[in-house]
């Protein structure tokens with residue numbers, strides 16, 4: 750069975766789409782989407798030989814060769830004249846996802862929906878989307894096997910729309926939609942981050958300070974205050 754994480758990504762694919770799944774590994778996501786009748790076509794891209802072979806094997810095993818093209822290449826370069834309208838990039842760090850989007854900008858026509866699932870560092874994706882005119886339209890957060898995952902959905906539009914002026918920094922870090930909803934997974938993630946940051950502060954305080962540690966301590970204190978305000982704020 751497909752993981753809850755990838756299932757949540759698949760739920761954001763409009764029916765009948767042509768998707769490019771970048772960093773597809775076993776091509777589980779496009780295979781699931783094809784078998785469920787969610788998509789008419791997919792490109793599964795992989796930069797590494799091992800995962801590329803896994804993807805090819807999986808697609809062959811399920812007899813999906815006619816609808817899923819497995820291609821080897823870096824990031825969005827695997828997209829050809831495929832009329833792709835959805836790009837999924839899942840299971841990597843936010844900074845890597847942003848790098849892939851930045852390097853592959855030329856491949857985007859602006860009509861696509863981006864469904865991005867960073868394991869960490871979602872903030873760097875939010876910043877990339879703003880810089881490049883993509884509007885964050887939805888966010889999800891979920892827990893599976895003790896890990897917490899975020900899913901960001903974007904389309905071309907007003908990139909500033911979901912962000913508030915007063916709480917911009919918190920929106921960028923926590924996610925403007927997630928921060929409003931504050932579900933269980935969200936609270937768990939940020940309570941855990943708070944504990945980590947407080948531990949680092951205790952470690953800093955046990956040593957002699959220098960310019961760097963003073964700066965780092967200040968940053969952490971700001972983040973702690975910001976996140977505590979969000980978590981403690983009752984509805």
Ligand code: SAM
Pocket residue numbers: 755771772773774775794795796797800822823824825838839840841849
């Ligand atoms: N997307 C799948 C998922 O969410 O379960 C697989 C995630 S796996 C942890 C990340 C995959 O991305 C690896 O198979 C890796 O080879 C691939 N990858 C990393 N950088 C890439 C890039 N620049 N272009 C294409 N694939 C990449």
